[in-house]
Amino acid sequence: MKQSLKGFLMAAFMLLSGAIMAQETITGTVNDVKNLPLPGATVKVKGTQDVATTGIDGTFTISTSVTSGSITISFMGFSSQTLPFTVVAGTPLNLGPVTLAEDSEELDAVVIVGKGVIDLAQDRRTPVAVSNISRKEIQEKSGNQEFPEVMKNTPGIYVASQAGGYGDSKMFVRGFDQTNTAFMLNGQPINGMEDGNMYWSNWSGMTDVANQVQVQRGLGSSKLAISSVGGTVNIVTKATDLRKGGFAQSMIGNDNYNRTTVGYNTGLMENGFGASAMLTKWSGDGYNRGTYGEGYNYFLSFGYKANERHMFNILVFGAPQQHDQNYTKAISRYLEQGRKYNNNYGFLDGDYLSERVNYYHKPVANFNWDFTISDKMNLSTVAYASWGRGGGTGNYGSSSNKKYTADGHIDFTTIRNNNRALTDGIGNVANSYLIRNSVNNHAWYGVVSNFNHEINDNFSYNAGVDLRTYKGTHYREVSNFMGLNGFFVNDNVQYPDYTVTEQFSANPWSAFTNKPSNTQKIDYDYDERISYLGVFGQAEYKTDDFSAFVQGAVSNQSHVRWDRQQYSRAEEKSDKVNNTGYNIKGGASYTLAEQHTIFANAGFYSRQPYHDNIYLSFGNAVNPFTENEKITGLEAGYRFRSDIIDINLDGYMTRWKDRVTTTQNTAVNTITGNEEQLFTVNSGLHQFHTGAELEAIAHPTSDFSIKGFASIGNWKYKDNVFTRIYDESRNLVADDVYKTGTTSLKGQSVNEIDGRKVGGAAQTSYGLGASYKITKGLSVDADWRTYDKLYSSAVIKDNVEIPSYDLVDAGVTYKLNFSNTSLVFRLNVNNVFDEVYLSEITTANQVTPTSVNYRGINVTNNVFFGNGRTWNFSMRYNF
Template identity: 55%
Template sequence: MRRMYMVLAAFLMTALAFSQETITGTIVDGETSDPLPGASIVVKGTTKGATTDFDGKFSLNVAEGSGTLVISYMGYVTKNVAFKKGGSIGTIALAPDAEQLGEVIVVGSGLIDLATDRQTPIAVSTIGVAEIQAKVGSQDVTMTLVNTPSVYVAGQSGGFGDTEIRVRGFEQDNTAFLLNGQPINGMEDGKMYWSNWSGISDIANGIQIQRGLGSSKLAISSVGGTVNFVTKTTDMREGGFVSAGIANDNYIKTTVGYNTGVGEKGFGASVMLSHWQGDGYSNGTFGEGQTYFISLGYKLNDAHNFNFLITGAPQYHDQHYTERISEYQEYGMLYNGNYGYLNGEYLTQRRNYYHKPVANLNWDWTIDDTSSLSTVLYASWGRGGGTGSYGNSPGYISNSITDQGLIDWDAVADYNDGITDGIGVGSSYYGSAIRASVNNHKWFGLVTNYSKEINENLTYNLGADLRTYTGSHFRQLVNLLGLNGFDESASEQYPDGYIVSSTFKPSAWSSLFDYADEDERIAYDYDERINYGGVFGQLEYAKDAYSLFVQGSVSNQSHVRWDRYQYTEAEEESETINNTGYNIKGGGSYAINNQNKFYVNAGYYSRQPYHDNIYLNYANDVNPLTENEKILGLEAGYTFSTSNFNARLDVYRTSWKDRVVSSSDTDDFGAIIYETDEGVEQLHSGAELSLDARPLPNLKLTGFLSVGDWKYVGDAVTTERDEDRNVLSTDVEDVDGGEVGGAAQTTFGLGFDYEFIERMSLDANYRYYDKLYADVGAVKSNIELPSFGLLDAGVSYRMLLGKNDGKSLLFRFNVNNVLNEEYISKMTSNYEAEAGDETYKGINTSNYVYFGNGTTWNFSLRYKF
C-alpha cells in the first residue's frame, strides 16, 4: 500500500510539472526604457512569483492556463497584465508613481542618446522622475545627481540657480548637456547657468548622466561626460494634478497641470504652470520665478508622430558671491555683502534675471520595420542679464560700508549729490549707479538621426547637427541712485559723447521686449554670430555574448564679432574665424554569462575652442594662443548582476591638452576679477564603483565610491582682467603636478529606501567628500580643503482616493544636511596660511569661500486626478 501511495504521488507531481508553462518578459522604466532589476511579478490570487534580474528579465512557471500577473516595483505604478498561456509577454513599461504629467507619447526617441540605445556599456547613472520630484524640493536640479560617482555640486549658498556641477573633475563647459537631444550648453562659452533652466525639475521625465565618452552620437566633444534631460511630451490620457510645497526661508511653490488626452483623431495637449518664491538661504538672496510648459501632440498614423513643445522659466534671484572666511566669522555664516538699504528699503547690487523660452518640433517617422528617422527643429530666445555697480563702486566710496558689512546706499546717494550737474562719467569712475550686463540671444537649430537595422546583428546611424546663434552684449542703467545720467564719451561710434539717462527694470518678463537701444548703452556694446554644422555616424555589431561599435563625427564652427563701442562703424566687424573639429570613438563588450560583463572604450576628440577664447580682451583681436583642444579618453569596466544585486566598476584615463579655462574671483571691494588659463594640459584618471541591492522587495540599498587623481601638466599662461575686460596682468607659470580643484577627487556614499508601510517609505543618503582643492585654475601648489560628510533624509506617503480611478494624494518631507555639518563647498583663492595668520580648520581666513548650506527642509503635497 505504501508503494502505491508513492507511485501515485510521483504521478501527480509529474502531471503537475508537465501541466506548468513558463512565462517570460522584461520590465522597464516607462520614461527612460531602463531595465528595472528586482521588480516583483506575482500571479494574482496566489503567492507564486518571481523577480527580475539586472536586465529587467524574469521567468515564471505557472500551472494555470490563464490569469493575471501583478507587476510592481517600489516607486512605480503597479500594473496588471493578463496571460492566457505560456510564452513571452514582451516588454512591460511601468510608469513612475510620482509622474508629473502621466503617461506620455515618447517622441524624439532616435535623438535622445540614452545608454539603452547601444549594447556596449558605458559609465552611466539614471535618475527617474519619481526621485527627481521627491528630492529636488527647493534645490537646483543639479542636486539630483549628487549620489552618483565622480559628481560634485557646489555653490548652493550662492542663490537660486547658481550651483555648478562637475563630472570627473571637469567644469560644466566640458560636460555636454542635452534637452531631448537638443544641445543646451552656451554657444559662446559652453557654460550652464542653471537659473535659466530652473523649470527642468518640473518637466523632466528622467535624467541620465553618462560619465566619460558616453553614448552620444552628436557631433559634440564632451570631456567629463553627457547629461541627458528627457522631458515630458503630450499625455495620452485625460487628467491632471495640483501640487504645493513649502521650505525653509519662506520658500513656497505651487504647480498645476492638465492633459486633454489624445482623441480619436490623434490630437492631444498637455499644459503645466508653476510659481515659486523664497528669501534664499544666505542673506540677500531673494528669488522668484515661474515655469510654463505647453505640449501639443499629433499622431498622423502608425508611421508619423509629431509633437510641438514650448517651455520657459522666467526668474530673478539676488546673488551671493564668495566672501572671506574672516567676514563670515565677523558677520555670521549667512553673510552676503552684495546688498544694503536705501531710504530704509532693501536694495541689492547683484541680481540675475533671465527669460529663455525654448520651442521644439519633433517628428518621428517609422519608415519600415528596420529603419526610422527622428528630427527635432528647435529655437530659443534668451533675454536678461545681471546687475552690478557702474562708475565708482560702493566699496570705494567713504562710509558706504556699514559696521555689519552691508552697503550703505544712503551714503552712496550722498556721494552722488556732490557730482557736478548730476552727470557721472563711467570710464572715469566718477559717480555711482547700478547697471545691468545684458546677454540677449537667439538660437535656431536642427538635429536629425536616421537609424537602420541591416540585419539582426548590425545597425547603423547617420545624422546631422546644425545650429546658428546670435548673441548681443551690452550694459544699460538700472538705478541712477540720485544722478541725472552718465556721460558716455568713450564710444568710438559716438566720438562727441552722449548722455544716458534711461533706466531699465531688471525683470525677466519685461526684459523680453524692454532693453536699451544702441544710443542708451554704456561701457560696451557688441554682437557675435556662431554658425555650427556637423555630421555624425555610428555602426554597431552585436551577436550573442559580445558587441562592437564605432562612432565618428566632423564639424565646422564659424565665428564673427561686431563691436560698436571700441571701433568705428567701418571697422566694427571682426575677422571671420573658421575651425574644424572631429571625434572618433569605439569599443566593445563581452558577456561571460548573464551575470558578468566586461567592456572597453576609447575616444579621441579634436575640439574647437569656444567663441570667448578666440577673441582677445573682448575685442576683435584674434587670440594667437587658441587652437583645437586635444582629448584622449580611455575607459574600461565590469558589471556583475543578479536578480537582487548588481555592482559596477569603471576605470578611466582622460588627457586634455591645449585647453583654455576661465575663472573669476572678487577683490576686497566686491569687484569681479576674471582669470584665464591658456595652453594647459590636464590628466584625469580614476576608478568608480557603484552598487545597488534589493535584499527585500520593499528595501533598496545603494552605494558608490569614486577615487580620482586629477593633475595639471606643463606650463600655464595666466591673464587677469577686470569687469570691464581690461587686462590687469599676464604671467607664465610652471603648474606641472598641481592638483585640479573645484571638485572632490575622492567621494563615497551609502543610501537606502525602505517601504515600511504600504505606500509609505523612508529614504536616506550619506555622502563623504575628500581631496577637494581650491578652485583657482592651474597652479603648482593648491590648498586642500577640509573633508566633510552630509546626510539627507526624506519620507513619502501616497494616499489612494477612490477605486481604480487613479486619484491619489502624495505627501513628501525632506531634510537636507540633517546633522547641520559646517563645511566649505568651494574656495576661489589660494592664500597659504603662514605664521601668525588667523586660520579656520587650517585654512587662512583671508581666503574667499562658499560655505555649504546648513540644515534645510521642504514639504510638499500633490493631488493627482
C-alpha cells in the same frame, strides 16, 4: 597548412552554428489596460544582456540562450511586470498578451518623442559608465533644491555653489566643470554657445518637467557631433501625456520658500491629438542673506499621432526668474558677520536693495517628428529655438565711490547723496556710482536629425546632422541712477560724448521690451554670430555575448563679432574665424557568463575653442594662440546583473591638452587699488585625470532597496600654464595681482603648476542610500555622502585643500489612494545634522607663521560655506 586552416574554419562554423541553434525564441504582445498596444516597451531576460523592444503593434520577439528564468517588461509611466518562463529546447514560446497597468508611483504616463535623437545609453548594446535618475526620485528628492542636486548621489559627480543664490549651482563630472560636460534637453544641446557654460537659473523649472536624467560619464554614448570631456547629461522631459488627468501641488520650505504647481493633460484623444500644460510660481528669501528669488515655470506640449508611422510633438518650456546673488569672500568676513553674510546688498530709505541681481527669460521651443519608415528603419528629427533675454546687475563707475556701512553692507544712502552733490547731477565713470544691467540676449536656432537602420539582428548603424546658428547681443545699460540725473559717456568710438538719461528695469519680463538706443548704452556694445555644422555616425555589431561599436563626428564652427563701442563703423566687424573639429571613439564588450560583462571604450576629440577665447580682450583682434583642445579618453568596466543586485565598476583615464579656464574672485585690483570682481584666464592647460568608480543597487526585498557609490580620482595638471587677469569691464589688469608662484612675461604670467592637484571638485567621494516601504503608502529614505581631497579651483603652484565633510539627507513619503485620485505628502530634510563645512574655495593663500587660520586654512582665502540644514514639505493631489 591549407588543410589545417580549412579544418579550423569548419570547426569554427560548426561551433557558431551550434550556438545559433542553441538560441531559444520567446514572443508576446504588450498592451495597456485598454488593450491598446504599447510600442517601444523594453523586454529583457533577467541576468542576461538579451533585450528587445516592442514594435508599433506591441509585439516582440526575443532570442536567448537560457531555457528558464524570468523576463521583465517595462515602459515609462507603467508598472513593470516580471514573468517566469521555461522553454522546451527548440520550441518557440509565446507568452501571449501581457498587460501593463499605469504606475501609481509615477505622476503621469508619457510619450517619449525624439527617441532616435535622445542619446540614452540603452540605445546601444555596448556599455558605458552611466547612471539613471528616475522621475520618481527627481520628484521626491528635488524639493526646493537646484536641478543639479538630483545627480549628487551619482559616482563622479560634485555639486557646488548652492550658497550663491537660486540657480547658481555648479556641477563637476570626474573633476571637469559643467562647461566641459554636454547637457542635452530632449536631444537639444543647451550649453552656452559662447563659453559652454550652464546657467541653471534659466532652467529652474526642470525638476517639474523632467521624466528621466541619464548621466553618462566620460565618452558616453552620444552620437552627436559634440565633444564632452566630463560626460553627457541627458534630460528627458515629459511630452504629451497618454492619459487624461491633472494635479495640483503646494510646497513650502526653509527661508520662506513657496512653490505652487498645477498641470492638466487632455490625454491622447481618438483623433490622435493631445495636449499637456503646467504652470509653476515660486519664491523664497534664499538660504544666505540677500539671495531672494522668484519666478515662474511654464510647460506646453501638443502631440499628434497621425498614424502608426508618424508622431509629432511641439513643446514649449520657459522659466522667467530673477534672483539676488552672493559671491565667495574671505573666511575672515564670514567669521566677523556670520556664515550667511552677503556684502552685495544694503538699504535705501529703509528698503532692501541688491547690487547683484540675475534676471533672465529663455523660452525654448521644440518640434519633434518620429518617422517609422519600416520595422528596420526610422528617422527622428528635432527642430528647436530659444530666445534668451536678460542679464545681471552690478556696480558701475569708480569703485572708490562705493561705500559700506559699519556692518559690511553697501551704504546706498551715502552713495546717493554723493551722486546728488555733483554738478547738475551728471556723473561719469570717475566721480560717481550707479547700478547697471549687463545685458546678454540671444537667438538660437537648430536642427538635429538622425537616421537609424537595423540591417539585421547583428548589425545596425545610424547617421545624422547637427545644425546650429546663434546670435548674441551684449551691452550695458543703466538700471538705477542712484540719485543721478544722467551719466556722461565719452569712450564710445561711434557715438562720442553723450549723456545717458534712461534707466531700465532688471526683471525677466521687461527684458523682452528693453531696447535702448545706441546713445543710451554704457561701457560696451557688441554682437556675435556663431554658426555650427556637424555630421555624425555610429555603427554597432552585436551577438549574444559580444558587441562592438565605432562612432565618429566632424564639425565646423564659424565666428564673427561686431563691436560698436570700440571701433568705427568701417572697422566694427571682425575677421571671420572658422575652426574644424572632430572626434572618433569606439569600444567593445563581452559577456563572460549570463551575469558578468566586461567592456572597454577609447576615443579622441579635437575640440574647437570657445568663442570667448578666440578674440583677445573682448575685442576684434583674433587670438593667434588659440588652437583646438585635444582630449584622449580610455575607459574599462565590469557589469554584474542579478535579480537582487546590480554592480557597475568603471576605471578611466582622460588626458586634456590646450584647454582654457576662467575663474572669478573678489580681489584687489593693483591698478585702481579697489576691491573688485576679477576674472583669471588660464590658457594652455594640460590636465590628466584617472580614477575608479563603483555603483551598486540592491533590492533585498520588494520593500527595501539600497544604493551605494564610490569615486576615487587622481586629477593633476601637466606642464605649466599662461595666466591673464581682467576686471569686470574686460580690461587687462597688471599681471601682479596674484604673485604666488608666477613670473612676469609680456603682460601675462607663467604659472608653474606641473604635477599639482586640480581643484573645484572632491577627488574622493562615497555615498550610501536606502529606501524602505514601512506600510502601504508610507515609505522613508536617507542618503549619506562624504567628500574628500577637495582643492581650490585656483590654477596655481601651491594649491590648498579644504577639510573633508559628510552630509546626510532624509525624507518620508505618505500616499493616500482613492478610487480615481490620490494625495501625496512628502517631507525632505537636507544636511540633517547641520554640518558646518566649506563647499568651495577659489583662492590658494598659504598658511604662514603669522596668518590667522580657520580649520587649517588661511582666513584670507575666498570660500563658500555650504548650506546648513534645510527642509521642504509638499502636498500633491493627483486627479
